[in-house]
Amino acid sequence: MLNSAAVLAPSILSDRISALQESQTIAMAKKARELMAQGIDVINLSFGEPDFETPEYIREAAKKAMDAGYTKYTPVPGYPDLRQAIADKLQRENQLAYKPENIVVSTGAKQALANAVMSLVNPGDEVIVFAPYWVSYEEMVRLAEGVTVTLLGTLENDYKVTAAQLEAAITPRTKLIMYSSPCNPTGSVFTRQELSGIAEVVARHPRIHVLADEIYEYINFVGEHVSLAQFGDIKDRVITVNGFSKGYAMTGWRVGYLAATREIAAACEKMQSQITSGTCSVAQRAALAALQGGRTSADTMVEAYRRRRDMVLTQVQEIPGFKTPTPSGAFYIFPDVSAYFGRTAPDGSRISTATDLALYMLNEGHVAAVTGEAFGAPNCIRFSTAASDEKLREAFTRIKACLEKLG
Ligand SMILES: Cc1ncc(COP(=O)(O)O)c(C=O)c1O
Structure with a gap:
């Protein structure tokens, strides 16, 4: 009898690529896009990307460069x-x-x-x-x-x-x-x-x-x-x-x-x-x-990030069990959510990890965020604050509501 290892075809891919993990921020964004494609209104806070357009003077310089032969x-x-x-x-x-x-x-x-x-x-x-x-x-x-x-x-x-x-x-x-x-x-x-x-x-x-x-x-x-x-x-x-x-x-x-x-x-x-x-x-x-x-254009954007940080922090502090330091920079908030481990979702599934909770928030609250496991901090979840004030407000209202449904 052939043993099972013998019938498995060896991968054509290198050990190097097989050992490499897909970026979990990109993986979460992909899942969010799948739900959106089904017509679901997902608020995506999984991306590390400014929601601002590149300042106009920079875009103009690029257009000029193209015509000047920088090709x-x-x-x-x-x-x-x-x-x-x-x-x-x-x-x-x-x-x-x-x-x-x-x-x-x-x-x-x-x-x-x-x-x-x-x-x-x-x-x-x-x-x-x-x-x-x-x-x-x-x-x-x-x-x-x-x-x-x-x-x-x-x-x-x-x-x-x-x-x-x-x-x-x-x-x-x-x-x-x-x-x-x-x-x-x-x-x-x-x-x-x-x-x-x-x-x-x-x-x-x-x-x-x-x-x-x-x-x-x-x-x-x-x-x-x-x-x-x-x-x-x-x-x-x-x-x-x-x-x-x-x-x-x-x-x-x-x-x-x-x-x-x-x-x-x-x-x-x-x-x-x-x-x-x-x-x-x-x-x-x-x-x-x-x-x-x-730095003028950056300074204008930073003011918006600071305002959103303050707004989101207030909302996050109102969520029972979320523990977070006050971010001093960048555009993320990274609460420890371990207080929810061991809780049960309405469908009977158990929340054992930050990944489980992030998936629950996506499927139940329609908010995409990234599990802290991707960042070497398995008790946490990362939310990007690079989104409009309305979206951020709505996102944390949804999160609070879906967490209240946990048994
Ligand atoms: C900490 C950190 N370093 C580097 C990068 C990569 O930046 P870039 O878009 O310039 O490649 C990122 C992008 O998310 C980042 O968050």
């Missing part, structure tokens, strides 16, 4: 004037001195992060990821055959990992640390003092590099944004990632960048040269115009 292959690390403008921005706003050679422009901050992980991580290297983390970090590390070491911040500390937690997690195999501030999904922002503590730990371990993801820099309600690279003694070991998607509402244009030593920047350029080449010509010209226009 050819671009230099792999980006147009020289864009790299210079990014270096100027880093000096002006972040007090970081970089030359254009230190900057690599990529297809979104996502590619900048992936380039850096691929360029630094060897198989078996440990990468410390501060959790709750952005969904793609862990999968990027997996692709590089590194080993993720997750450090979870506590609710009491706004989910921010402390210097002491970091010190305790470092081993001789630690190669890289990854975090975002402002953080997706928690909205937490590291203070200067907190980053100073982290910088001191990093300074004691000369092999370790840090990938500081600052993509939400402009969406900050507390005022000060601190770049880890500002701590001079570790600057050469910090790779600062940023981009245009969030602050300038340019998600679809796909322009991000990193700033690093020439050695690391050159490695990322080499990686990019073999995978995608330089990012879109027209989008780069639009990004240059965005920087030349300063």
Whole structure:
């Protein structure tokens, strides 16, 4: 008799792709779209995308660029004037001195992060990821055959990992640390003092590099944004990632960048040269115009995000059992919903996890959000606040109502 393993056809797909998880934010949005296709009015709070249109002056610059002949292959690390403008921005706003050679422009901050992980991580290297983390970090590390070491911040500390937690997690195999501030999904922002503590730990371990993801820099309600690279003694070991998607509402244009030593920047350029080449010509010209226009458009959007954060926070605080810190930036709210674990839905199914609860809210309340399991925080659910005031108000009214139906 044949055993069952023998009759199963081997997958034609590589082990690499088979091991990779689909992004759960995208998976949830897909489920929401399926319900919408059936005519159901779903409020989608699962996406990490500004609901604003790209500012007009940026769109105009792109139209002009097209007619001016910016239609050819671009230099792999980006147009020289864009790299210079990014270096100027880093000096002006972040007090970081970089030359254009230190900057690599990529297809979104996502590619900048992936380039850096691929360029630094060897198989078996440990990468410390501060959790709750952005969904793609862990999968990027997996692709590089590194080993993720997750450090979870506590609710009491706004989910921010402390210097002491970091010190305790470092081993001789630690190669890289990854975090975002402002953080997706928690909205937490590291203070200067907190980053100073982290910088001191990093300074004691000369092999370790840090990938500081600052993509939400402009969406900050507390005022000060601190770049880890500002701590001079570790600057050469910090790779600062940023981009245009969030602050300038340019998600679809796909322009991000990193700033690093020439050695690391050159490695990322080499990686990019073999995978995608330089990012879109027209989008780069639009990004240059965005920087030349300063922060005014971002500041207007931030005011709206702050107002919505306040509104949603009030509603969330009225939901029994939801525990959440006050987000200091980004456009998410990330309550701990574990008080609902063990409850029963009207159809008799049991809510055992945040994923169960997120699915229940989608099917019963018609609100799409993302389970905290996707972010390394299995007690939580992420709601995006990048939606209109009316939609947000309605969404949390629906959530409250459907939670009241749980037995
Ligand atoms: C923390 C974080 N980093 C990076 C990215 C990727 O940004 P981009 O759209 O520029 O690739 C995102 C997008 O959601 C994000 O939330």
